[in-house]
Amino acid sequence: xxxxxxxxxxxxxxxxxxxxxxxxxxxxxxxxxxxxxxxxxxxxxxxxxxxxxxxxxxxxxxxxxxxxxxxxxxxxxxxxxxxxxxxxxxxxxxxxxxxxxxxxxxxxxxxxxxxxxxxxxxxxxxxxxxxxxxxxxxxxxxxxxxxxxxxxxxxxxxxxxxxxxxxxxxxxxxxxxxxxxxxxxxxxxxxxxxxxxxxxxxxxxxxxxxxxxxxxxxxxxxxxxxxxxxxxxxxxxxxxxxxxxxxxxxxxxxxxxxxxxxxxxxxxxxxxxxxxxxxxxxxxxxxxxxxxxxxxxxxxxxxxxxxxxxxxxxxxxxxxxxxxxxxxxxxxxxxxxxxxxxxxxxxxxxxxxxxxxxxxxxxxxxxxxxxxxxxxxxxxxxxx
Numbered sequence: 001x002x003x004x005x006x007x008x009x010x011x012x013x014x015x016x017x018x019x020x021x022x023x024x025x026x027x028x029x030x031x032x033x034x035x036x037x038x039x040x041x042x043x044x045x046x047x048x049x050x051x052x053x054x055x056x057x058x059x060x061x062x063x064x065x066x067x068x069x070x071x072x073x074x075x076x077x078x079x080x081x082x083x084x085x086x087x088x089x090x091x092x093x094x095x096x097x098x099x100x101x102x103x104x105x106x107x108x109x110x111x112x113x114x115x116x117x118x119x120x121x122x123x124x125x126x127x128x129x130x131x132x133x134x135x136x137x138x139x140x141x142x143x144x145x146x147x148x149x150x151x152x153x154x155x156x157x158x159x160x161x162x163x164x165x166x167x168x169x170x171x172x173x174x175x176x177x178x179x180x181x182x183x184x185x186x187x188x189x190x191x192x193x194x195x196x197x198x199x200x201x202x203x204x205x206x207x208x209x210x211x212x213x214x215x216x217x218x219x220x221x222x223x224x225x226x227x228x229x230x231x232x233x234x235x236x237x238x239x240x241x242x243x244x245x246x247x248x249x250x251x252x253x254x255x256x257x258x259x260x261x262x263x264x265x266x267x268x269x270x271x272x273x274x275x276x277x278x279x280x281x282x283x284x285x286x287x288x289x290x291x292x293x294x295x296x297x298x299x300x301x302x303x304x305x306x307x308x309x310x311x312x313x314x315x316x317x318x319x320x321x322x323x324x325x326x327x328x329x330x331x332x333x334x335x336x337x338x339x340x341x342x343x344x345x346x347x348x349x350x351x352x353x354x355x356x357x358x359x360x361x362x363x364x365x366x367x368x369x370x371x372x373x374x375x376x377x378x379x380x381x382x383x384x
Contacts, residue, residue, distance in 0.1 A: 003029045003163070005353050006183045007196045008170050008206070010034075011041035012146070012339055013331050014198035015153035016346025019075075021353060022160035029190055030154070030162050031183065033169035037150035038272045040200045041339060043223060043307030045245055045255055046146040047236055048340040049086050050111055051138035052102060054316055056364035057337075058109050060344050063360065065140055067343040076159075077152025079144045080250040085235035086141035087116075087125050089132045089292065095240035096134045102240075103136045113138050125235060127293050143236055143247045146339060153346075167271075173197070173206050175326030194353045196329040201310045203318075203332025210325040214318050215370050216333045219260040219309040222277040222285050226299045228252035237293060244288040246296070254299060256289050260309055260336070275306035309336040317341075319348060319365040321356050329353050330367070 007018045010032035018030040032038065048068050050061040072079045090096040103115045114137045121128055121135045128135070158164060168185040173195050175181050183190040197206055201218045229252050238245040238258070246256040261281065268274045282304055290297045312318065312333040322328045329352045331345060338345070344360065351358035 001029070001188060002191045003027045004192060005194045005196065006031060006190050006192045007198065008032070008183065009198035009200060010036045010150070010154065010164070010166065011039060011198060011200060012037070012150050012153065012342030013334075013345045013349065014196070015150050015157065016342045017196050017198060017349040017353070018162045019153050019157035019160065020346045020350040022157050022162045024350060024354070028157070028162045029165060029192075030157065031165045031168055031170055031185065031190070033167070034272045035166040036154045037147045040308060040310070040334075041150050041342075042147050043305060044146050044336075044339045045143070045223065045247060045257060046339050047086070047141070047143050047245070047247065047337070048081060048083075049138065049141040049236065051086050051106060051113065051136060051141055052088055052238075053337070055105070055109065056316060057341070058106070058111065059361050060341050062111065064341050064344040068142075068144070071149075071343055072152065075152040075156040077148075077155050079149040079152055081142060081144040082233065082250065083140060083142040084233050085137055085139045087121075087128070087135050087137050087235045087237050089121070089128065089135045089237065089239045091131055091133065091239060093133070098240045099134050099136050106138070111138065112140060125237065127234065127295050128237065129292055129294055131291065137235070141236060145250065149342070170206060172209070173325075173328065175328070179326055181326060181328075194327070194329065196331070196349050196353050198331045198349065200332060201308050203310060203330065207322065207325055207328070207330065210322070212322060212324055212367070214312065214330075214333050214367065216310045216312040216335075218263045219311045219336075220263040220275055220277070220306040221257055221260045221309055221336065222281040223255065223257035223305050223307050224282070224285060224301050225303040226254040227302045229254060229299055239292065244285070244292050246289055246293060253302065254296070256296070257285055257307070258288070259284070260311070263308055275308060277304060277306045307336075311335045313370070317365050318367050319345070319352075319362050320367045321352050322367065327356065
């Protein structure tokens, strides 16, 4: 089967890339061993935020938020995007200093941020605990529905000619002399001119035959969702060290979680992967969210799961063209905060697939940066 470009991975990055390439007139096949949003893009807290990011990510996040404004209209499908702001709280003096530094850093980058202290925090968001000493507030942040958004990208792509192949595991990517490529699955071989790999925690499996590897560790983050709970829409509420984040879905359900631990490799497949959290991690999240937002003590929990995070040693993604692998395009290692970037990541990967370059600033995300990386890993401070 012959296509122009194969996109492997139907999370938000892959589905957005397939859609963008189809808009540009390419014949695209989108392949995933499970289906749309089956892993990280479905498990995420789904924050659409600029605040709390590494400076290298801020330009992409700002561009992504611009794209989110009318994304549902352009896709002609639901995203349930809500620009309700992001409140990031400090519970002790060390976190206060971190919050103040984040506000100053982002103000210097031209991002609208407010520093709230003392009673001003509860004046802005009354449900927050009195133990919160200060908080940053970014009014242009928000959240969306992860599965609905990925589904909208896939459906829009299909309307523009994207061929989807779900339930097919890519076994290998073959690169031939002259640069032509093939993607092999149990169902057959797809002959293409270019391949985009957006495979999340499986990001190293298909580049290993080219002696390439992204240094990331697979982490698990415990997530919970409540039953629908009426009330005024809240901003996304998180904390300085990332161990608690809370947001309210469009239907009134709270989705909350935070923190992370090394994944033990256990999962169930029926047929999509499901990762179960430990009792200790569930209890920790329940206590931390109740401590941050006391009203959560009376909210009934509907669902519990773990999300897997492809966390690189510097907590930044890899977005690159790999000359050692015949010019394959790779996007992986988003470290738990790639959902917001999805629409702009799709544009970047489409640019790279077409010509190997993009006007957007991605030099900090090159794979080659790890050639000189030394020292300890950088912690992820805010998921979603």
